[in-house]
Amino acid sequence: MKKSLDLRGLTCPEPVLRTKQLIDDATVTCIEVLVDDEVNVQNLSRLAGSQNLSILKEQAENHFKVVLERGNQEQSHQHVQTKSAVKAKSNLENSTGTVIFISRDTFGEGDHSERAHDFSAHLLNLFLQTICQSGHEPRAILMVNGGVKLMDPDGPYIKVLNDLRDKGIEVLACGLCLDFYGLKEKVQVEQVTNMFAICEYLFSADRIISP
Numbered sequence: 072m073k074k075s076l077d078l079r080g081l082t083c084p085e086p087v088l089r090t091k092q093l094i095d096d097a098t099v100t101c102i103e104v105l106v107d108d109e110v111n112v113q114n115l116s117r118l119a120g121s122q123n124l125s126i127l128k129e130q131a132e133n134h135f136k137v138v139l140e141r142g143n144q145e146q147s148h149q150h151v152q153t154k155s156a157v158k159a160k161s162n163l164e165n166s167t168g169t170v171i172f173i174s175r176d177t178f179g180e181g182d183h184s185e186r187a188h189d190f191s192a193h194l195l196n197l198f199l200q201t202i203c204q205s206g207h208e209p210r211a212i213l214m215v216n217g218g219v220k221l222m223d224p225d226g227p228y229i230k231v232l233n234d235l236r237d238k239g240i241e242v243l244a245c246g247l248c249l250d251f252y253g254l255k256e257k258v259q260v261e262q263v264t265n266m267f268a269i270c271e272y273l274f275s276a277d278r279i280i281s282p
Contacts, residue, residue, distance in 0.1 A: 073101040078111070079134055083247045084266040086111050087118050090139070091267065094122050104137045110246050110255070112137055114265045121271065168210035170276040171202070173218035176228075178282045192227070198282050199231045203238070209280070211241035211272050213264070219244040222258050245269060 074093050078086040086106055093099050104115060112128050115137045119126040127138040178194035181187030202209065212235060214221055221228040222244045236242050243264040249255040255263065273279060 072098050073103065074099050075103045075105075077105045079105050079107050083111075083114065083245075084268075087114050087265050087267040090115060090118060091122075094118075094124070094139070100142070101138065101140045104139070106135050106137060109135070109260045110263045111135070113260050113263065114246070114268065115139065117264070117268055121268075168276065169207075169278045169280060170272050171209045171212040172273065172279050172281045173212065173214045173221065174281065175217040176220040195221075195282060196227055196231065199228065199235065203231055203234050208238060209240060210276065211243060213269055213272055214242075214244040215248050215269065216245075217252075219248040219252055219254060222249065222262070223254055224257050243268070 076089060076093070078089060081089075086104070090102060090104055093102050106112060106115070112135050116126055116128075118124075119139050122139075124139045124141060126140075129136045129138075173195075176195065177188060177191030178198050179191060181191050199212075212232070220226065221232060223229065232242050243262055244254075244258060246255060246263040246265055249258055249263060
């Protein structure tokens, strides 16, 4: 059975949650979803990868159509998996390891002075650099709330985050939080995630570290 969803105008994580409800219905074999932007497409791609579904996306004048389908992906050559969907599937199959969960732009908290904030921010940068250089490789680094400020391309953290990505570590930020802090347009689409995906990472992790 095929189902259609018009999710244009909805904010994260609503498009993913509504789509997941249909995926959980075993009688639904194909889901056609309309969404507003590429970020929602990436979020649905990750969902498709984690649920072992094939995916096809098409861009219209002012929206995207995403088709998720059950079945043998090897035989469904007309359906193309995006890189984020493939990586999501891989992460699901290897759903162990450590997740770094960052919810602010400092390492702990000092007093409320600007000097203490700057020192705590320096500690966080040092923490990430130590991870990068020490050989520890977490499964993912997830940023929410004030933690998404680390994704500012003009900020002091972006180099070490890129170095961590080069090591194959997922570096992802909550799209709703990026939007709140005015950073969403500055961050690569494949690094924008949603609350559903963040929950999946956290619940499947062996260990969660929150500096």
